[in-house]
Amino acid sequence: MNSFEIGGQPVGLGEPAFVIAEAGSNHNGDLDTAKELIDVAAEAGADAVKFQTFRAEDLYVEESGEVEYLDDDRSIYDIIESMEMPYEWIPELHDYCLDREIQFMSTPFDERSAEELAEYVPAWKVASYTSSHTPFLRHLAGTDKPIIMSTGAHEIDEVFESVSALREAGVEDLVLLQCVAAYPTPLSEINVRVVETLQEEFGVLSGLSDHTFDPVTAPSAAVALGASIVEKHFTLDKSMEGPDHEFALEPDELDRMVSAIRDTEAALGTGEKRVLEVEQELHDKARRAIHATEEIATGDKFTPSNVDVLRPGDRKPGLQPKFYDEVIGRVAATNIQSGSGIHWKDVSDHES
The missing domain is CATH 3.90.1210.10 (Antifreeze-like/N-acetylneuraminic acid synthase C-terminal domain)
Structure with missing residues (x-):
């Protein structure tokens, strides 16, 4: 299991968990809201704030129908199109993150978006639904950046195929995240022990991308099981319009999550048994x-x-x-x- 750095910050066993505050598309198309999300993540003590960068035409087929869980009469294509983050925001959000001393990240969902982000992100985050897109994985591998890959909605044999593709493309710095592709995820279904399974089966660092309502339980359990990275969605207000607000953490909950992770790390200690x-x-x-x-x-x-x-x-x-x-x-x-x-x-x- 290789330890490595993301933007100069060590990531690995024995290091503090790298906490990613997932802003996603909760900016609702407003640049000031995006910056306010960065402020909240920085004040909570997260290590990185992550957005999502995509274009609907590169992501979904036209006339793709509706998705029941979103409770939205629009087609999934129209919903995704409305959530697009303008490419021109990228350098401004990157610089704003620098000022707030938090790392800027964004998940690319297509090659065009990855090209726009490449200069500005210290590592790639691969979304669960993209993790079996091996041509895209090979594209990201060619940039020589660490890769953090979620594994939701995939069987372990499919994860093996994706990891093999990345290894064959020369990727050494890799973290696999346990993820359940349900929004929200019931706490009884989050299956945090997969954090250990991923380490054991693939010999890589692992972590958790969590979509439960609870800000503390699953992240703390993941850290106790050796998670090197914890990622969780957050928002300014759960009542805001948009598909990802309802299950996201509000600012005070994000504070609680980061504090709980750090408290868990403190409680875990060094493992050395001695008189203190x-x-x-x-x-x-x-x-x-x-x-x-x-x-x-x-x-x-x-x-x-x-x-x-x-x-x-x-x-x-x-x-x-x-x-x-x-x-x-x-x-x-x-x-x-x-x-x-x-x-x-x-x-x-x-x-x-």
Whole structure:
């Protein structure tokens, strides 16, 4: 699993998850709204804000009918055409992202859009429905950029075909995202464990493109399972007109998502088991040790009635509990006060 950089930011196992705030087409054709979306993503602490760049004529056949889930009387072709982002926005949005210190990304859905974006994006995001378009994958591979590919609505054998095409075209820096192509996705269907499956089956970095309503559960679970990238749609207001607003996160929810991801990473830690600094006081005061429960004179025998395994509190702890059976039955080599820890120097006939 290659670690690599997106716009100078490390992406890989052991690195913070790269969070993509998916603005998509939620700009509703208004440049100021697009910039406001960038502001929201930057303020939430996302690493990148991503739009979508396409042309309806390069995406759908004419007279393509309607899509039931959109609840829109227009044809899917007309809906997509109304969502197009003007190419002339690209350099302006890129520069605005630079000013806001967040990376600009946009998903191309066709070669023409990819050519318009190539100068301005640090990596390619391949949408689920494009992931089996191998001629287009080879086109993107020729630009020598990292590729992040969603896998929604595809069987694993189809993902193998797409990954093989990218590898044969020379792509080394690749991340596969678990994605369910349902808008919204029921939480019971998001199947976050596929994040692990993608790593194991393909030997690549993996992540999650999430369309559930919940801002925290699936992203946090994905990070806990090793996701290197998390992507989620957001909007300024769910009540805005357009197909992608209703299931997207509002600004406060995007804040919660990013915070939850960072909290999850903090909670996961390094995996190294050791006594931490925050544990040190209770390590010293609450771990049980061997102590005298009454005064013991030199020559007295240690017995269960005058020795016990207790917490020392502010007293100096005695021997570890594992030595209790070795102490019992021996005799004291020194006078020991009640409550004092018992050490090897206090035990006769012991070589240490």
